[in-house]
Amino acid sequence: MTEIMTLQNVSVHFPVRGALPFLRKGEIQAVSDVSLSIHRGEIFGIVGESGCGKTTLASAMVGMIKPTAGQVLFEGVDLNRLPRDEFKKMRRRMQMIFQDPFSSLNPRFNVYQIVSEPMLIRGEDDEETMKARVVELLELVGLSSQDLYRYPSDFSGGQRQRLGIARAISLNPSFLVCDEPVSALDVSIHAQILNLLLELQEKLNLTYVFISHNLADVKKMCDHLAVMYLGKVMEAGNSDKIFANPMHPYTQALIAAILDIDFSEEREIIVLPGDTPSPINPPSGCRFWQRCPKAMRGCREVPPEYVEVEPDHFVACHLVNGFPDQELPEGYDQPMVPREKVPGR
């Protein structure tokens, strides 16, 4: 399989400004040193708690955010080094679907205007071609030509998401980021939209990045996945391998919390103490150590390396990979029991 998207050591930091706009108080490390590759025709999941950097990472993939460091290669071409015109052309082949279909659709535009807008901006088609294309797109997503002059407020949440999808695929993209596409929808509609995405992927030969909090959806949809925590990838690789054998304590906790997957064996619900720390001053060492039920003293100081532990399965955890060969703090392999207090922020 060929790679369609490759990230090489991508970091995205946002400045935090003080009371005076020119005073920088620090930076939010939304994404830190992420490397991964996505293959053509697959569904690649990104999971992790709110604020861990999923949307930021996906925005960097489609060129909506310029990374602070690292490279984003789409079909082997560095997006951020393209001349403006070529960047624009390339950008059309990558689209994004958002969580909330209502706020991402202009309420004053009718269906025809919404779906045809990307074509209008591209400026290559006449009115008649655009109309025919919009009707074709509506039918593809399960709406009809009768909806052409209706407004977003006339539709249900699920229908609005269909509309968002029609708009996103209007320019024949090959790479589509679905950012929490169903989390705002009722459970019954939820499955319909996921099935629609699967159908379209097959028909149109699309590659998806599928962002979700919901691991059950990720399990259903994804070929590969990356588990993020505070801007870092903790575990990534083949989805079946990760679900069968999650190695990072964070992934283990996430998977243990899925209620609607039938596990034949008895299992333990792992409750992670505390909240996600701030990405402004992320913890030293492993970013997860403060909440990790298995943390050792060394985890606090030594950042784990990201290692391929079996083919197509990567983990960044000292428990799995052992500590690197360097000067290590005293008692580095002792468990942190009794739990040491998480420092205040």
Ligand SMILES: Nc1ncnc2c1ncn2[C@@H]1O[C@H](COP(=O)(O)OP(=O)(O)OP(=O)(O)O)[C@@H](O)[C@H]1O
């Ligand atoms: N434009 C921005 N300016 C400043 N900080 C930002 C910006 N966008 C995101 N952040 C911060 O970066 C971090 C990662 O945000 P991001 O939206 O990528 O998380 P997420 O994983 O998509 O979360 P959610 O699941 O809630 O959508 C957060 O701390 C967020 O506050």
Ligand SMILES: [Mg+2]
């Ligand atoms: Mg998000």
